[in-house]
Amino acid sequence: MVNNDTIEKHTIAVLVDNEPGVLARVIGLFSGRGYNIESLTVAEVNNADHLSRITLVTSGTRMVVEQIKAQLDRLVPVHRVKDLTDEGPSVERELALVKVAGRGEQRIEALRLADIFKAKVVDATLTSFIFELTGTPAEVDDFVGLMAQLGLVEASRTGVVAMSKGPGGF
Amino acid sequence: MPEQKLTGAQIVIKALKDQGVDIIFGYPGGAVLPIYDALFQQNDLRHILVRHEQAAVHAAEGYARSTGKVGVVLVTSGPGATNAVTGLLDALCDSIPIVCLCGQVPTHLIGNDAFQEADTTGITRPCTKHNYLVKDVNNLARTLHEAFYVARSGRPGPVVVDLPKDVQFADGTYVPPVEVKHKTYRPQVKPDIARIEEAVELIAQAKRPIFYTGGGVVNSGPIAAKLLTQFVKMTGFPITSTLMGLGAYPASEPHWLGMLGMHGTYEANLAMYHCDVMINIGARFDDRVTGKLSEFAPGSKKIHIDIDPSSINKNVAVDVPIVGDCAHALEDMIRIWKARQKRADQGALADWWNQIRKWQARNCLNYSRTESVIKPQYALERLRESLRGKDFYIATEVGQHQMWAAQFLPFEAPNRWLTSGGLGTMGYGLPAAIGAQIAHPEAICVDVAGEASILMNIQELGTAVQFRAPVKVFILNNQYMGMVRQWQELLHGSRYSQSYSEALPDFVKLAESWHCAGLRATKVGEVDDVIAEMLSINDRPVVVDIAVDPKENCFPMIPGGKAHNHILLGPEDNVSEATPEDGMVLV
Ligand SMILES: Cc1ncc(C[n+]2csc(CCOP(=O)(O)OP(=O)(O)O)c2C)c(N)n1
Numbered sequence: 001m002v003n004n005d006t007i008e009k010h011t012i013a014v015l016v017d018n019e020p021g022v023l024a025r026v027i028g029l030f031s032g033r034g035y036n037i038e039s040l041t042v043a044e045v046n047n048a049d050h051l052s053r054i055t056l057v058t059s060g061t062r063m064v065v066e067q068i069k070a071q072l073d074r075l076v077p078v079h080r081v082k083d084l085t086d087e088g089p090s091v092e093r094e095l096a097l098v099k100v101a102g103r104g105e106q107r108i109e110a111l112r113l114a115d116i117f118k119a120k121v122v123d124a125t126l127t128s129f130i131f132e133l134t135g136t137p138a139e140v141d142d143f144v145g146l147m148a149q150l151g152l153v154e155a156s157r158t159g160v161v162a163m164s165k166g167p168g169g170f
Numbered sequence: 171m172p173e174q175k176l177t178g179a180q181i182v183i184k185a186l187k188d189q190g191v192d193i194i195f196g197y198p199g200g201a202v203l204p205i206y207d208a209l210f211q212q213n214d215l216r217h218i219l220v221r222h223e224q225a226a227v228h229a230a231e232g233y234a235r236s237t238g239k240v241g242v243v244l245v246t247s248g249p250g251a252t253n254a255v256t257g258l259l260d261a262l263c264d265s266i267p268i269v270c271l272c273g274q275v276p277t278h279l280i281g282n283d284a285f286q287e288a289d290t291t292g293i294t295r296p297c298t299k300h301n302y303l304v305k306d307v308n309n310l311a312r313t314l315h316e317a318f319y320v321a322r323s324g325r326p327g328p329v330v331v332d333l334p335k336d337v338q339f340a341d342g343t344y345v346p347p348v349e350v351k352h353k354t355y356r357p358q359v360k361p362d363i364a365r366i367e368e369a370v371e372l373i374a375q376a377k378r379p380i381f382y383t384g385g386g387v388v389n390s391g392p393i394a395a396k397l398l399t400q401f402v403k404m405t406g407f408p409i410t411s412t413l414m415g416l417g418a419y420p421a422s423e424p425h426w427l428g429m430l431g432m433h434g435t436y437e438a439n440l441a442m443y444h445c446d447v448m449i450n451i452g453a454r455f456d457d458r459v460t461g462k463l464s465e466f467a468p469g470s471k472k473i474h475i476d477i478d479p480s481s482i483n484k485n486v487a488v489d490v491p492i493v494g495d496c497a498h499a500l501e502d503m504i505r506i507w508k509a510r511q512k513r514a515d516q517g518a519l520a521d522w523w524n525q526i527r528k529w530q531a532r533n534c535l536n537y538s539r540t541e542s543v544i545k546p547q548y549a550l551e552r553l554r555e556s557l558r559g560k561d562f563y564i565a566t567e568v569g570q571h572q573m574w575a576a577q578f579l580p581f582e583a584p585n586r587w588l589t590s591g592g593l594g595t596m597g598y599g600l601p602a603a604i605g606a607q608i609a610h611p612e613a614i615c616v617d618v619a620g621e622a623s624i625l626m627n628i629q630e631l632g633t634a635v636q637f638r639a640p641v642k643v644f645i646l647n648n649q650y651m652g653m654v655r656q657w658q659e660l661l662h663g664s665r666y667s668q669s670y671s672e673a674l675p676d677f678v679k680l681a682e683s684w685h686c687a688g689l690r691a692t693k694v695g696e697v698d699d700v701i702a703e704m705l706s707i708n709d710r711p712v713v714v715d716i717a718v719d720p721k722e723n724c725f726p727m728i729p730g731g732k733a734h735n736h737i738l739l740g741p742e743d744n745v746s747e748a749t750p751e752d753g754m755v756l757v
């Protein structure tokens with residue numbers, strides 16, 4: 001009956017009223033029904049109308065992904081649900097702050113790689129850097145992976161924000 | 171109209187009146203005293219004082235289910251709100267429209283672990299369709315109107331409005347319930363016509379069709395039930411329904427196969443298994459109904475009409491999904507069926523009915539009749555005969571008696587059958603019957619109960635007495651938590667762990683202590699007299715204690731994890747052998 005058992009990864013954008021509890025509703029939906037959340041970001045995007053945009057990355061069978069969207073859409077404060085993975089090409093970006101500590105050759109190598117990844121230095125001491133990097137989640141993964149060998153202290157990532165390509169909007 | 175300044179409590183009263191509310195079920199406490207004060211000073215809203223907040227919600231459910239209106243509940247903060255939680259989830263599972271007003275500690279104390287503070291919106295978030303915390307009295311009226319709109323629109327459900335005490339005292343502006351245009355929540359009621367056309371073509375080609383209908387038809391309203399009846403007659407197809415859908419199609423009609431599912435009839439379940447076109451109207455492919463999913467109606471094309479898009483393709487993938495209100499969908503279907511001059515395949519249908527008649531001939535609800543002990547089925551058959559032609563509402567508790575009531579009592583119209591389906595809440599029936607009786611003072615309201623379940627909300631006899639609701643509590647007393655005992659007998663080697671109803675009260679004396687009538691039958695010959703007497707008493711509640719066979723099991727039964735065609739008809743079929751290992755984990 002379940003027509004397809006392959007697991008698909010989907011990026012879903014949700015426009016919601018920025019009211020108390022709305023994030024708890026979304027998260028509660030995922031935990032209560034056992035859905036995966038790989039990434040979730042939220043911030044107000046329309047100050048005048050108090051609208052927030054949630055971007056979440058989830059995975060599941062086709063049937064589960066369709067369920068997730070239907071369940072999200074059914075929440076009273078949800079305006080729209082858009083499956084960016086299904087609706088044509090989209091842009092996905094993530095911002096990361098990555099702190100590395102070290103001296104000498106290691107430090108130079110870290111800087112060199114940061115340059116290649118177009119990461120900015122936003123804090124520097126004699127023994128450490130904080131890099132700011134914006135890129136696709138895969139690029140951020142790669143960069144953090146490389147830094148792990150060059151004195152990574154910690155990384156802080158925003159999670160994915162995404163938008164469909166072309167002139168169309170939400 | 172000039173702007174009116176009212177207190178929050180007055181706004182609550184005014185909003186309820188403007189929403190057409192006439193009855194509130196509630197229980198007072200510190201955090202709702204301003205609202206109780208405002209209630210005291212008016213005469214339009216009648217307050218029914220329950221004896222436990224859970225019962226307030228169940229009574230409101232009984233009221234809502236039997237009238238089609240929104241049920242209203244008023245409880246205090248903290249323990250008042252937490253006591254209401256079971257009722258709220260019950261209403262969510264069965265899609266019953268409820269607005270529950272909860273008192274809350276004053277806004278400046280929220281988050282301080284104040285006396286009788288509970289995070290009510292947090293606790294009830296997964297138990298409600300939606301909830302609100304009102305912090306500004308000027309948002310109160312709009313929020314209340316919105317709460318009613320959300321509760322009754324689309325797939326109905328419970329909505330909580332949490333009201334801090336300072337907001338109840340504060341002065342604010344009232345706004346009337348102008349047709350609430352909710353910013354975001356606008357469920358789709360009108361179906362997509364292209365889908366309806368697709369469905370009509372599929373229906374017209376069916377060789378072994380079946381209607382499988384559910385609570386959605388009842389929720390949609392009496393028109394949906396009328397249209398359903400019309401469409402079934404036009405097509406000549408057989409029809410079965412879920413527990414929640416009973417009454418939407420008259421049980422006396424020849425196309426009726428009885429309820430389906432775990433304790434449904436043999437003919438309904440086999441017809442589901444062998445059908446080639448299934449027309450699901452307002453049901454949700456619940457696990458009680460489908461049995462083993464991978465073998466659910468394996469050779470069928472499925473049409474599914476539901477107002478809740480998340481119900482579609484949730485458990486079972488369907489071929490023609492139709493999002494919309496049942497009445498609208500049925501109306502369109504009938505129109506297109508007529509316009510295209512469709513006619514069912516008469517030859518195939520005759521063969522199908524022949525097959526169904528053979529299944530019906532197994533007489534699956536048969537039981538061994540005896541003079542030595544009252545069989546629960548017999549008691550219900552006699553109740554059925556005495557209710558024939560009368561205006562009645564039946565509520566139930568949860569257990570074997572509930573399933574027997576569903577099997578043996580005939581429902582000719584929707585909104586007459588009040589039972590806890592999705593959550594299966596013991597203690598539902600008595601308050602639900604009271605809610606129905608308050609709404610229909612002249613009707614006969616019976617709670618078909620088990621001796622264990624009734625004790626979960628027995629205190630509501632006090633409510634029934636106080637508010638002159640002459641409900642009839644019809645206890646099928648088998649001295650066991652029968653449904654638990656049945657599973658233990660069939661699946662756990664007859665080890666009756668904690669399922670014997672020890673230390674029962676004398677129900678007759680218990681009733682009398684509340685100034686209710688108490689009656690008892692212990693012999694087959696006494697059943698008719700006791701029922702007649704029960705029905706003749708209309709000035710106070712009646713509790714009837716029927717001593718029934720403690721060993722009787724409820725059949726037919728589809729063992730957990732099995733498909734419809736593995737239905738067992740009686741004790742001669744061995745359940746533990748029939749239950750696969752992975753079926754044992756199912757409830
Ligand atoms: C609140 C609650 N607790 C536990 C259960 C589990 N349960 C289901 S049926 C049942 C036994 C009910 O016994 P009784 O009311 O005597 O009905 P019978 O099955 O004997 O007809 C129990 C304990 C439940 N459904 N609800």
Ligand SMILES: [Mg+2]
Nearest residue numbers: 620621650652
């Ligand atoms: Mg019992």
